[in-house]
Amino acid sequence: MYQGIEMKALCWFGTNDIRVENVPDPKIINSHDAVIKITSTAICGSDLHILDGYLPTMEKGDILGHEPMGEVVEIGSAVKKLKVGDRVVVPFVIACGECFFCQKQLYSLCDNSNPGAKLARKAMGHATAGIFGYSHMLGGFAGGQAEYLRVPFADVGPFKIPPGIADEKVLFLSDIFPTGYMAAENCGIEAGDTVAIWGCGPVAQFAIKSAWMFGAGRVIAIDNVPERLKMAEQQGKAETVNFDDVDIYDQLMQMTGGRGPDRCIDAVGCEAHAGGTLDGIVDTVKTATFLATDRPHVLRQAIMSCRKGGTISIPGVYIGFGDKIPLGAAMNKGLTFRTGQTHVQKYMPLLFEKIEKGEIDPSFVVTHELRLDDAPEAYNIFKEKKDDCIKVVLKP
CATH class of the missing domain: 3.40.50.720 (NAD(P)-binding Rossmann-like Domain)
Structure with a gap:
């Protein structure tokens, strides 16, 4: 069994102030949770809005990132569709799978996955779904630019990937x-x-x-x-x-x-x-x-x-x-x-099929691969468009 103690994660401390810190490992909080060991995670253009200070309700120490994949290392007692050792891509949207909106496959509008609903309603009139690593208005969830990630509603979000397919071919099913x-x-x-x-x-x-x-x-x-x-x-x-x-x-x-x-x-x-x-x-x-x-x-x-x-x-x-x-x-x-934010869970099976059939290889966008330890510099390279940078993948 996974014995979480401490991990490295990229944390936000203010505008243009991000640091790789040692933080407590995530743990199962709800019986529907899973914890994954991240094998690849990416920097998204929307992460730059956080870096540049445009996104409200961020708090010092928040872990960034919403494009992760990895290996399941622990599951809650109510999780039925995953097992330890499964390889999964995690969608950036967190969805319950049961509410009015999820039943319509409008997963990014989920009614039940956002603990920051009160803040979101003040800003937007209604709360939308929780999102990994993207402010307390959108749930305050720890993000995936880290060594491990807690995934709520683990039977709804993570998409299982068979062996033999490189991370970079499937990683972008998480978002882009x-x-x-x-x-x-x-x-x-x-x-x-x-x-x-x-x-x-x-x-x-x-x-x-x-x-x-x-x-x-x-x-x-x-x-x-x-x-x-x-x-x-x-x-x-x-x-x-x-x-x-x-x-x-x-x-x-x-x-x-x-x-x-x-x-x-x-x-x-x-x-x-x-x-x-x-x-x-x-x-x-x-x-x-x-x-x-x-x-x-x-x-x-x-x-x-x-x-x-x-x-x-x-x-x-x-x-x-x-x-x-x-x-x-x-x-x-x-x-x-x-x-709208993307209803990722709706599209993952369809787009994975296109990848399996060879209709598209999403890895074409990757220009840089760096260690998680180098994440602050990776953000700088991406933001300033240095070295012909288009897409960065981080390896914990």
């Missing part, structure tokens, strides 16, 4: 592959549609791949980071646009004969870089002075660019209140919006 896939699904892509995707980070790379799966006729990827644009072009077969070089609205109109993209995906979220545009400068000043929580430049651009009657999908994380959203344009153009 289902997130990119759901973003494309939310678009309602019809055969031959032109899909414009803002951002070419890891989620966007999977959104690009997924857009083709849903029958897109063209995929246009927008970013200003050369290595990301190169990956979108070479791996995703997308047409690429560097927003430093052109006016995005004008470019998209030119590329679509004045109609605009049929479907738009905002895979950037609350920390959009705006390339020196006036609205972007105002966003930067407002967030720096705590007059706003988000920089929604990309969302504004998508609303203005999307064709009439089109769809905007938003997998990019937003924290609070966006400023000067062109709601009039959205309403008058008849746009449809689909948003």
